[in-house]
Amino acid sequence: MEFNKETALVETILFLESEPLTVKVLSNKAQLSEEVVDKCIEKLQEKYASEDSGIELVMITGGWCLSPKKEYWDVLKEFYGSKREGRLSKSAMETLSIIAYSQPITRAEIESIRGVSVDNMIRLLIERNLIKEVGKKEVPGRPTLFGTTKEFLKLFRLNSISELPKLDENEQERFELAR
Numbered sequence: 001m002e003f004n005k006e007t008a009l010v011e012t013i014l015f016l017e018s019e020p021l022t023v024k025v026l027s028n029k030a031q032l033s034e035e036v037v038d039k040c041i042e043k044l045q046e047k048y049a050s051e052d053s054g055i056e057l058v059m060i061t062g063g064w065c066l067s068p069k070k071e072y073w074d075v076l077k078e079f080y081g082s083k084r085e086g087r088l089s090k091s092a093m094e095t096l097s098i099i100a101y102s103q104p105i106t107r108a109e110i111e112s113i114r115g116v117s118v119d120n121m122i123r124l125l126i127e128r129n130l131i132k133e134v135g136k137k138e139v140p141g142r143p144t145l146f147g148t149t150k151e152f153l154k155l156f157r158l159n160s161i162s163e164l165p166k167l168d169e170n171e172q173e174r175f176e177l178a179r
Contacts, residue, residue, distance in 0.1 A: 003039050006032055010040040011066075019089035020063025088128075095121035096130060100152065100164060101175045104134050104145035113175065122146065130155065 125131040134147035
Protein backbone atom coordinates (compact mmCIF):
# COMPACT_ATOMS: atom_id res chain seq x y z
CA MET A 1 0.00 0.00 0.00
CA GLU A 2 1.17 3.50 -0.74
CA PHE A 3 -0.69 5.45 2.01
CA ASN A 4 -0.74 8.65 -0.09
CA LYS A 5 -3.94 10.09 1.39
CA GLU A 6 -3.00 8.99 4.91
CA THR A 7 0.42 10.62 4.54
CA ALA A 8 -1.19 13.83 3.30
CA LEU A 9 -3.53 13.79 6.32
CA VAL A 10 -0.65 13.31 8.80
CA GLU A 11 1.30 16.08 7.02
CA THR A 12 -1.69 18.43 7.34
CA ILE A 13 -2.01 17.74 11.08
CA LEU A 14 1.72 18.41 11.58
CA PHE A 15 1.41 21.65 9.61
CA LEU A 16 -1.52 22.87 11.72
CA GLU A 17 -0.03 22.02 15.12
CA SER A 18 2.39 24.35 16.86
CA GLU A 19 3.94 21.72 19.12
CA PRO A 20 5.54 18.31 18.56
CA LEU A 21 3.11 15.37 18.42
CA THR A 22 3.76 11.75 19.37
CA VAL A 23 2.79 8.92 17.01
CA LYS A 24 -0.03 8.07 19.43
CA VAL A 25 -1.47 11.62 19.29
CA LEU A 26 -1.08 11.72 15.49
CA SER A 27 -2.82 8.33 15.33
CA ASN A 28 -5.77 9.62 17.39
CA LYS A 29 -6.12 12.89 15.45
CA ALA A 30 -5.86 11.19 12.05
CA GLN A 31 -7.93 8.18 13.16
CA LEU A 32 -5.26 5.86 11.77
CA SER A 33 -3.36 3.00 13.40
CA GLU A 34 0.05 3.82 14.88
CA GLU A 35 1.64 1.45 12.35
CA VAL A 36 0.12 3.44 9.46
CA VAL A 37 1.25 6.73 11.07
CA ASP A 38 4.81 5.30 11.36
CA LYS A 39 4.75 4.51 7.61
CA CYS A 40 3.44 8.03 6.87
CA ILE A 41 6.25 9.57 8.94
CA GLU A 42 8.81 7.51 6.97
CA LYS A 43 7.29 8.74 3.68
CA LEU A 44 7.32 12.36 4.90
CA GLN A 45 10.95 12.08 6.01
CA GLU A 46 11.88 10.81 2.55
CA LYS A 47 9.87 13.60 0.90
CA TYR A 48 11.50 16.34 3.01
CA ALA A 49 14.99 14.85 2.67
CA SER A 50 15.09 15.93 -0.97
CA GLU A 51 17.14 18.99 -1.88
CA ASP A 52 14.12 20.90 -3.16
CA SER A 53 12.45 20.98 0.29
CA GLY A 54 13.08 23.81 2.73
CA ILE A 55 11.46 22.00 5.63
CA GLU A 56 12.11 18.76 7.44
CA LEU A 57 10.27 16.45 9.79
CA VAL A 58 12.09 16.36 13.13
CA MET A 59 11.53 14.78 16.51
CA ILE A 60 11.61 17.27 19.37
CA THR A 61 10.84 16.37 23.01
CA GLY A 62 9.47 12.98 21.97
CA GLY A 63 7.15 14.27 19.26
CA TRP A 64 7.23 14.97 15.53
CA CYS A 65 7.01 18.46 14.03
CA LEU A 66 7.71 20.30 10.81
CA SER A 67 10.66 22.65 11.04
CA PRO A 68 12.72 24.73 8.60
CA LYS A 69 15.93 23.00 7.51
CA LYS A 70 18.81 24.42 9.51
CA GLU A 71 20.67 25.81 6.50
CA TYR A 72 17.66 27.90 5.45
CA TRP A 73 16.63 28.82 8.97
CA ASP A 74 20.10 30.24 9.67
CA VAL A 75 19.66 32.58 6.68
CA LEU A 76 16.06 33.59 7.51
CA LYS A 77 15.83 33.64 11.32
CA GLU A 78 16.63 37.34 11.62
CA PHE A 79 13.51 38.08 9.53
CA TYR A 80 11.22 35.57 11.24
CA GLY A 81 12.57 35.41 14.79
CA SER A 82 12.38 32.23 16.78
CA LYS A 83 9.96 29.86 15.05
CA ARG A 84 8.07 29.29 18.28
CA GLU A 85 8.10 32.84 19.63
CA GLY A 86 4.81 33.96 18.11
CA ARG A 87 2.81 30.79 18.54
CA LEU A 88 1.75 29.19 21.78
CA SER A 89 0.65 25.57 22.05
CA LYS A 90 -2.91 24.74 23.05
CA SER A 91 -1.62 23.72 26.50
CA ALA A 92 0.21 27.02 26.95
CA MET A 93 -2.86 28.99 25.79
CA GLU A 94 -5.11 27.08 28.18
CA THR A 95 -2.72 27.70 31.09
CA LEU A 96 -2.42 31.37 30.13
CA SER A 97 -6.22 31.68 29.93
CA ILE A 98 -6.64 30.18 33.39
CA ILE A 99 -4.09 32.62 34.81
CA ALA A 100 -5.62 35.60 32.99
CA TYR A 101 -9.17 34.89 34.20
CA SER A 102 -8.32 33.67 37.71
CA GLN A 103 -5.34 35.83 38.72
CA PRO A 104 -3.75 35.94 41.16
CA ILE A 105 -3.56 32.14 41.14
CA THR A 106 -1.16 29.48 42.43
CA ARG A 107 0.42 26.65 40.47
CA ALA A 108 -1.63 24.09 42.47
CA GLU A 109 -4.89 25.94 41.66
CA ILE A 110 -4.01 26.00 37.95
CA GLU A 111 -3.21 22.27 38.08
CA SER A 112 -6.54 21.50 39.78
CA ILE A 113 -8.36 23.30 36.95
CA ARG A 114 -6.30 21.76 34.12
CA GLY A 115 -5.93 18.35 35.73
CA VAL A 116 -2.26 18.07 34.71
CA SER A 117 1.13 19.41 35.81
CA VAL A 118 1.78 22.93 34.54
CA ASP A 119 5.48 23.34 35.46
CA ASN A 120 6.66 23.49 31.82
CA MET A 121 3.82 25.79 30.77
CA ILE A 122 4.53 28.22 33.63
CA ARG A 123 8.25 28.22 32.78
CA LEU A 124 7.45 28.88 29.10
CA LEU A 125 4.98 31.69 29.89
CA ILE A 126 7.47 33.34 32.27
CA GLU A 127 10.23 33.05 29.61
CA ARG A 128 7.90 34.74 27.11
CA ASN A 129 7.17 37.44 29.71
CA LEU A 130 3.42 36.75 29.51
CA ILE A 131 3.06 35.94 33.22
CA LYS A 132 5.01 36.83 36.35
CA GLU A 133 5.09 36.18 40.06
CA VAL A 134 2.80 38.71 41.73
CA GLY A 135 3.14 37.67 45.38
CA LYS A 136 2.68 34.85 47.87
CA LYS A 137 -0.63 33.39 49.02
CA GLU A 138 -1.26 33.77 52.76
CA VAL A 139 -1.64 30.04 53.45
CA PRO A 140 0.79 27.44 54.85
CA GLY A 141 3.75 27.01 52.52
CA ARG A 142 3.10 30.50 51.07
CA PRO A 143 2.83 29.36 47.42
CA THR A 144 3.69 31.81 44.65
CA LEU A 145 0.82 33.67 43.00
CA PHE A 146 0.94 34.26 39.23
CA GLY A 147 -0.62 36.98 37.13
CA THR A 148 -0.34 38.38 33.62
CA THR A 149 2.11 41.06 32.46
CA LYS A 150 1.95 44.19 30.29
CA GLU A 151 3.44 42.01 27.51
CA PHE A 152 0.32 39.80 27.77
CA LEU A 153 -1.91 42.84 27.34
CA LYS A 154 0.15 43.97 24.31
CA LEU A 155 0.02 40.55 22.69
CA PHE A 156 -3.77 40.41 22.94
CA ARG A 157 -4.21 44.15 22.26
CA LEU A 158 -5.95 44.85 25.57
CA ASN A 159 -5.77 48.05 27.57
CA SER A 160 -6.50 46.20 30.79
CA ILE A 161 -7.44 42.73 32.02
CA SER A 162 -11.05 43.94 32.33
CA GLU A 163 -11.23 43.92 28.51
CA LEU A 164 -10.90 40.11 28.37
CA PRO A 165 -13.94 38.51 26.71
CA LYS A 166 -16.60 37.57 29.26
CA LEU A 167 -16.94 33.87 30.10
CA ASP A 168 -20.26 32.04 29.91
CA GLU A 169 -21.54 30.26 33.06
CA ASN A 170 -19.96 26.88 32.24
CA GLU A 171 -16.57 28.44 31.52
CA GLN A 172 -16.82 30.57 34.67
CA GLU A 173 -17.51 27.46 36.80
CA ARG A 174 -14.56 25.63 35.26
CA PHE A 175 -12.18 28.52 35.98
CA GLU A 176 -13.39 28.72 39.59
CA LEU A 177 -12.98 24.98 40.26
CA ALA A 178 -9.85 25.54 42.33
CA ARG A 179 -11.23 28.28 44.56
